[in-house]
Amino acid sequence: MTTYSTTSSGNTIVDGPLSEQTYGRSILPAAAYTDPQEFAREQRMIFSAEWVWAGYTHWVGNEGDVHPVEVAGKPLLIVRDGEGNVNVFHNSCRHRGMVVTQEPIEVTQRIQCAYHCWSYNLDGSLAAAPYFNRERRGAPSPEARRKLGLLPVPSAVWAGMVFVNLSDAPTPFEDVIKPLAERWSHIDFDRLHLARERKFDLAVNWKLAVENFLDFYHLPFVHPQVGPVAASLDVDDVVIDSDVIVGGCYPRGAEGKAKKSEDALPFIGDVPAGKVASQDIFCVFPNALVFLEADWFQVIALSPAAADRTVEHMAVFVDESAADPRFAESVSSLCDVLFHVNEQDIPFLYKLQAGRASDGANHTTLLPSWDQITAMFQTAVAARMGYSK
Ligand code: FES
Ligand SMILES: [Fe+2]
Structure with missing residues (x-):
């Protein structure tokens, strides 16, 4: 049973692995981000196993x-x-x-x-x-x-993506994705239309890309254009399944969408009023990073190639009716914004990777107030890899 606490600003924080601590230690060793042998082990223990x-x-x-x-x-x-x-x-x-x-x-x-x-x-x-x-x-x-x-x-x-399982006895995929599919049952994924796709070949460990995606704390500093500080910090932790699907929700992130203008993009399905303004951001463990709003769906999928190399396959989808030329400009500017955010992160990912070579890399900190979701992701990796605390 997942429990949450509430901050004074009304956001929920999951009582995750860091709750007993004032300053949490990183759950994964620095070698998990740099060592080719650990990378090879991950390919077996995670990417060939689920x-x-x-x-x-x-x-x-x-x-x-x-x-x-x-x-x-x-x-x-x-x-x-x-x-x-x-x-x-x-x-x-x-x-x-x-x-x-x-x-x-x-x-x-x-x-x-x-x-x-x-x-x-x-x-x-x-x-x-x-x-x-x-x-x-x-x-x-x-x-x-x-x-x-x-x-x-x-x-x-599922949702425009192909998943595979290389293990001997796969659990049914439906069981794994069911809680997220239910949360998103108002979205009609059969209506997805690819708006733009791009590959990013990055000299970074795949887990840093995941952790950065789940890091809501950096938004006002790295992506100030996404909105005022108060709005970009107005995010709730969400744990759908602590083992496979963790992330967050900006309950009011897309406020203003209710009042639709002429060239506003159509919603992907029958979105109830209560969900029109919300933005969901999740990692479907291990390598699908998904971001959903009422009128668009973004995926950053990660193909790990080496301990320090990951290919990101980023795609933005809209409703199929938004393929109409009258939406071309809105779709194009939406994609510009989303791809720009991803590009802004790249130098930070590179510096995070560079920092993993430091003797300080095994003394980094996860904050209970911000990094519970990252800690849950790291816990999921650690459990599969057999890292002890
Ligand atoms: S036909 Fe494929 S290897 Fe001979
Ligand atoms: Fe970012």
Whole structure:
């Protein structure tokens, strides 16, 4: 049971891991942000062990779209089949194990490996393997076709994103996402329209990107343009599931939206009056950072590449009716604002990473008044990695 306390300004702070302390110590050691061995261990203990963000559904918008990705260092293929389903496979030809493609491709019906021209149907099954038995017309037997298909990876689609689970016995994704899906049941994610997408290749550990996203304290200092100090500090801690989904809510962050002007963006679904002004900011553990308002949805998804390197896939979505040209200017200025905020953070991320080399890095402080959510994220990492307090 999550409990909260209330500040004098009326915001709620979760009584998290720091509540017994005046000045909390960082829960993760500095090496967790810098050490290649710890990075490799994380890839096993976290990114190969539970549901993780792997890509966007719009990367495979049409039947026959094939998009290679890497999760936990493992090459995967995201494929849209003829029924509109998104399937994920290990990107490894069942013959000699060549990756089937390293670039996004569009195929009409079959995905072909270039080495000996085996081809696979969009559901992964083996379609053809020329000269299979050295005969001119030699084709694999029905049994071989069944057995030699691309190996499937458990996957799930939610809110425009593709999640995969590389573990042996995945819990159903629906169970993991259910509490957040319920909180956001007023949003119709089938209506998402991609407004803008950009990749940021950053020399920073992925956890610093998460922690910065969950850090509401820095907003008035680093992003003064987002509003007056009082407004940017008016944020509540929210714990949806301490193990996987933590973040915050600006209950009045988008005030003014109720009075809609002509070119105001349409809401993504039937948003009740009580939720029109609220902004939700969550980390879906480990690597999907999501930000929702009534009329837009932002994702910063993290692909960790090394202890000190992370690729951010940032995308902003609006309602499909906002694709109408009359909203073009509003959509474009919204994206300008959101991408600018992300760019503003980059030099700070770099300096946070640089600071992890300091002898002081194991003596940093998490404040009970501000950093409970970060502490919960760190606790979630520590539990999986076996770091003791
Ligand atoms: S390795 Fe793919 S067909 Fe031989
Ligand atoms: Fe920021």
